Amino acid sequence: MHSLLRFLSELQDVSLLLWQAFLSLWSKPRYLGETIRQMDYVGVGSLPIVLLTGFFTGAVLLLQTFETFQYYSMQNESGRLVATSLIRELGPVLSALMVSGRIGSAIAAELGSMVVSQQIDAMRALGTDPIRKLVVPRIVALVVMLPLLTVAADIFGLIGGGVVASFMYNQETSVYTYSVRTGISTSDLLGGIIKPIFFGLIIGSIACHKGLNTSGGTVGVGRSVTNAVVISSIWVIIFDFFLSKLLQYILDIGRL
Amino acid sequence: MLSLNENDTLDENEIGEVEPLIAEIDEAVDAPDRMRPAIEFRDVYLSFDDKVILDGVSFTVKKGQTKIVLGRSGSGKSTIIRMILGLLKPDAGQILVDGEEITGYSEPDMMSVRQKIGMVFQEGALFDSLPVYDNVAYRLIEQGVPEDEVDIEVKRMLRFVDLEEAIEKMPSELSGGMRRRVGIARALVGDPQIVLFDEPTAGLDPPTARTICELAIKLRDLQDVSSIFVTHEMNNLRYLSSEYATVNDEGQVVYEKEGEKLCLINTEIMMIRDGEIIFSGKDEELQRNKDPYIRRFIHGT
Numbered sequence: 001m002h003s004l005l006r007f008l009s010e011l012q013d014v015s016l017l018l019w020q021a022f023l024s025l026w027s028k029p030r031y032l033g034e035t036i037r038q039m040d041y042v043g044v045g046s047l048p049i050v051l052l053t054g055f056f057t058g059a060v061l062l063l064q065t066f067e068t069f070q071y072y073s074m075q076n077e078s079g080r081l082v083a084t085s086l087i088r089e090l091g092p093v094l095s096a097l098m099v100s101g102r103i104g105s106a107i108a109a110e111l112g113s114m115v116v117s118q119q120i121d122a123m124r125a126l127g128t129d130p131i132r133k134l135v136v137p138r139i140v141a142l143v144v145m146l147p148l149l150t151v152a153a154d155i156f157g158l159i160g161g162g163v164v165a166s167f168m169y170n171q172e173t174s175v176y177t178y179s180v181r182t183g184i185s186t187s188d189l190l191g192g193i194i195k196p197i198f199f200g201l202i203i204g205s206i207a208c209h210k211g212l213n214t215s216g217g218t219v220g221v222g223r224s225v226t227n228a229v230v231i232s233s234i235w236v237i238i239f240d241f242f243l244s245k246l247l248q249y250i251l252d253i254g255r256l
Numbered sequence: 257m258l259s260l261n262e263n264d265t266l267d268e269n270e271i272g273e274v275e276p277l278i279a280e281i282d283e284a285v286d287a288p289d290r291m292r293p294a295i296e297f298r299d300v301y302l303s304f305d306d307k308v309i310l311d312g313v314s315f316t317v318k319k320g321q322t323k324i325v326l327g328r329s330g331s332g333k334s335t336i337i338r339m340i341l342g343l344l345k346p347d348a349g350q351i352l353v354d355g356e357e358i359t360g361y362s363e364p365d366m367m368s369v370r371q372k373i374g375m376v377f378q379e380g381a382l383f384d385s386l387p388v389y390d391n392v393a394y395r396l397i398e399q400g401v402p403e404d405e406v407d408i409e410v411k412r413m414l415r416f417v418d419l420e421e422a423i424e425k426m427p428s429e430l431s432g433g434m435r436r437r438v439g440i441a442r443a444l445v446g447d448p449q450i451v452l453f454d455e456p457t458a459g460l461d462p463p464t465a466r467t468i469c470e471l472a473i474k475l476r477d478l479q480d481v482s483s484i485f486v487t488h489e490m491n492n493l494r495y496l497s498s499e500y501a502t503v504n505d506e507g508q509v510v511y512e513k514e515g516e517k518l519c520l521i522n523t524e525i526m527m528i529r530d531g532e533i534i535f536s537g538k539d540e541e542l543q544r545n546k547d548p549y550i551r552r553f554i555h556g557t
Contacts, residue, residue, distance in 0.1 A: 029398070118381035125341050125375040126395045126442070127367045 013213070017131070018205045021139055024132045031137050038141035042103050043148060049102060050095050050149045051156045057090050058082050058157030062164040075169070079176040080183030082161035087184055087192040089244070091154040096199035096236045099146055101229055104207040107138055108228035111211025112221035120212065130212070139204035146200035147193045154192065187251040195243055199236050206232040292355045294319050294450050294482035295340055300349030302335060302531075309335050310346070311531040319449075320480045320522055322472065324493055326535075326553065327528035333486045334378075336528075337452040340484070341375060342366035353450070374443030374451040378458055380435035382427040382442070388414070389423050392441045413441040417471060433464030440471055451475060451483040457492055469495040474509060476522060477501040490554060497523045497539035527553070 061082045069075045111134060114120050120130050158180055165171040210228040214220045293316040302310040309332045317323045327333040338344045339351055342358055350359050358369050382391050390397070392413055396406045414420045417437040427435060436456050443451060453472060457465035469492050475481040477500045485496060499511045525542050527535040527550060535542060535550055542554065 113384075117379060117384075118377045119383055121338070121341075121343055122375070122377055122381035122383070122442075124343060124363075125370055125373070126398065127370045128394075128398055129363065129367075 010209075014205050014209045017135065017209050017212075018139075018201065020131050021136050021205075021208075024129070024136050025140075029132060031133055034133065035137040035140050038137045039145055041106075042099070042138075042141045043145035046099055046102055046145075046149055047152065049098050050153045053094050053098050054086070054091060054153030054156035055160035057094055057153075058086055058160030058162075059164045060160075061085055061090075061157075062161040063168070066165065066169050070169075075171065076175050077179050077183075078165060078171070079158075079161060079179030083158060083180040083183035084188065086157040086161075087154050087188050089240075091157060092150050092192055092195040092199065093236065093240055095150045095153045096146065096196060096203065097233055099142070099149065099200075100203045100207075100232045100236060103142065104203045104228045104232045105225045107204070107207035108211040108214075108225045109221060111208060112214035112224040115212060115214045116217055116221060135204075135208045135212075138208060139201065142200035142204040143197055144200075146196040146203075150192060150196040187247075191244075191247040191251055194247065195240065198239060198243060202235050202239060203232045206235065292319070293317060293352070294321070294354060295323075295484065296350075296352040297336070298350040298352070300339070300346045300351060302332075302339070302344065302346050308531050310339075312349070313528075313531070313533055314349075315526055315533065315536060317450075317482050317484060318522075319482055320476070322476045322483045322485055322496060322523045324496055324523065324525045325484055325486045325528060326488060326493065326525060328488060328553070331528045332531040333488075333528050334454050337375070337454055337484055337486060340450075340452060341370060341373060371446065372448055372450055374446075374448035376436070376439050376443045376451065376453045376456045378455045379432075380427070380439035382430075382435055382438055384427055386427075387423075388419070388425050388427070388430070388438050391427065391438060392445060394442060395445050409445055410441075413445055414438075416444065416474075417441045418467075433460050433467065436460065436464075436468055437471070440468070444475070447479075449481060451481050453483060453485040453487075455486055455488070457487065457489055462491065465489070465491065466495065470501070470511060472496060473499055473511060474501045478503070478509065490556070493525065493539065493554075497525065 062078055065081055066075060066078050069078045069081070111120070114123075114134075120134075123130050123133065162173060162176050162180075165176045166173055207228040210224045210231070214224040216223070295317040297313050297315050300310050300313045301308075313332075313336070315323070325333045325336060335344060339346060340353060342361055342363070346359060350357055352358070353369050354372055356369065358366065361369065382388075383394065386394070389410055392410045393406045396409060401409075410423070411420065414423055417440050419434060419437050419441065422430060422434060422438065427438070430438065440456070451472075456472075457468050460468065472483060472485055473496060476483060476496075485492065487493065498514050500514060501509055501511055504510050523539070525535065525537065525539055526533055527542070529549060534547065535545060542550065545551070
């Protein structure tokens with residue numbers, strides 16, 4: 001098949017899956033227990049890697065920029081840069097990429113193995129809709145937990161920047177925190193929470209779609225996992241650009 | 257199932273007792289509900305891209321009958337049972353389950369049809385993350401059946417497949433044969449009147465394969481279940497088409513060979529080749545068939 005047609009066909013399948021999942025939200029049965037289990041796995045389980053990523057991203061941002069700020073005698077504004085970059089961009093994107101690697105792969109592997117071992121067929125044969133039972137709880141968990149993880153990554157990033165400013169460049173903590181506070185607006189915070197909601201949708205729908213469409217045995221499972229992580233990561237980055245532009249327009253982010 | 261020995265002689269009084277019994281059996285066999293086939297395929301076609309999977313397949317499975325579907329791997333035999341469950345839709349033709357045409361059914365519509373059907377998958381297809389108890393109880397838990405009723409039903413089913421001791425084990429702790437038997441127990445929860453077996457003995461040692469066949473025979477003869485048994489193993493065919501289950505004086509289930517007391521009429525064989533039915537009939541007719549492909553298949557040469 002022509003690659004453009006294949007792309008459009010995939011896009012249609014993912015959109016249909018999302019639509020079916022959305023419709024399933026409004027009628028019974030709902031699998032609340034499974035949703036909470038997934039939230040625990042996505043949220044609590046991903047917390048350590050997301051916090052580490054956030055902390056060191058904030059730290060390295062300050063490390064790489066402090067001396068340039070110092071050159072222009074603007075070192076007191078360094079916290080502003082860390083806050084703006086993290087909350088607007090790096091926090092949501094890096095958290096999404098980490099979660100895509102950890103959760104996207106796990107979802108594709110789990111659903112893919114269930115497909116090749118006929119467990120999905122068995123589920124349907126026993127009268128359960130796999131979209132309600134497996135897809136909806138995973139997408140809901142990602143949509144709810146990714147913004148929370150992003151907020152946690154942002155906070156740890158700001159702490160990381162503060163630690164570097166304080167211990168490596170002997171900047172007063174109050175100077176750093178003041179600069180951080182002046183660097184963040186409500187629109188930034190709002191934008192930083194809206195973005196991961198969409199990233200959660202992207203990761204969840206692509207990973208579930210890839211997992212449920214696995215074919216070719218265990219090799220196929222490996223292929224689905226790779227595709228799920230690569231495609232969802234790329235779409236997070238592409239979508240981030242357009243979402244940023246849209247949020248700039250709607251929330252007036254980025255204007256001085 | 258009639259059970260009269262040819263050498264038995266009956267006096268007048270006994271004949272008087274047997275006649276109403278035979279009339280009752282005839283009435284039961286001819287009852288409108290029993291006359292309606294459990295499963296019916298009418299000229300069903302299916303193809304994937306250019307490959308034809310089923311090419312105008314028509315057959316019926318009567319109530320209480322077992323249809324053994326033979327064929328090489330890739331001949332389309334598993335596709336048939338996937339279509340009965342609505343996991344695949346035909347390109348043309350009609351499929352009827354218990355007299356209800358399911359061909360155009362959507363996924364939500366199929367859910368009620370699937371309640372009537374038990375499906376035994378090739379490798380068991382047990383849910384890896386759930387223990388045996390939850391696997392067997394799955395359908396009942398989903399239906400919101402009270403816990404104590406679920407408990408009774410799960411234990412009854414595990415007793416039926418002789419696996420009560422495995423109730424708390426995880427699927428990964430079970431042998432291949434045990435997994436299949438748990439799969440059978442799971443399929444039989446809710447007492448479905450149609451059971452589909454998709455190569456349930458593939459890869460099993462002969463004694464375990466025999467156990468699986470005995471379970472299928474027991475369902476057919478003691479529980480009046482209609483079934484389709486997909487296989488490519490001739491041993492399964494031999495067991496299912498020549499033995500029947502009965503209960504002895506001690507209340508135990510025993511398996512006897514046909515011929516001495518009765519002739520099995522509730523088992524038929526259907527052979528598929530490249531999506532077409534090339535044979536349909538009794539095992540004796542299959543053995544007498546002169547078609548070189550069929551002869552090669554049944555004799556393994």
